Amino acid sequence: MPRIVMEGIAETTCDEGRRLVLCIEDAGVDILHRCGGNARCTTCRVEVIDGDPGPVTPAEEERLGRVEERTATMRLSCQIQVRDELTVRVGRRLRDNPEMGDAGPRPIEWPADHPLPPDD
Numbered sequence: 001m002p003r004i005v006m007e008g009i010a011e012t013t014c015d016e017g018r019r020l021v022l023c024i025e026d027a028g029v030d031i032l033h034r035c036g037g038n039a040r041c042t043t044c045r046v047e048v049i050d051g052d053p054g055p056v057t058p059a060e061e062e063r064l065g066r067v068e069e070r071t072a073t074m075r076l077s078c079q080i081q082v083r084d085e086l087t088v089r090v091g092r093r094l095r096d097n098p099e100m101g102d103a104g105p106r107p108i109e110w111p112a113d114h115p116l117p118p119d120d
């Protein structure tokens with residue numbers, strides 16, 4: 001089971017193929033996911049410090065392409081299926097954005113053995 005290090009916050013393990021945003025949230029970290037894991041809001045963004053986060057999904061590329069401050073290591077954690085040990089920096093947390101009221105709708109689970117997001 002891959003280990004996930006959230007830099008400066010916590011560590012956890014994640015079932016292989018599970019969406020990273022869910023592993024982070026289930027570790028008790030208040031990561032935002034305001035669009036419910038649909039690659040529309042970017043509030044679930046992370047910087048990948050170490051490890052292979054896998055391919056960028058088409059929806060993720062389209063959305064990150066419109067982020068002015070995009071970095072080479074920026075990913076949307078709702079679009080990552082964990083296959084490797086990862087060290088990430090969580091970008092946006094509810095505690096730092098209390099005006100949002102809640103983290104957002106919980107993203108659905110994806111089939112762990114399916115390589116791309118399921119069709120809506």
Ligand code: FES
Nearest residue numbers: 035037042044078
């Ligand atoms: S882009 Fe909105 S939750 Fe990931």
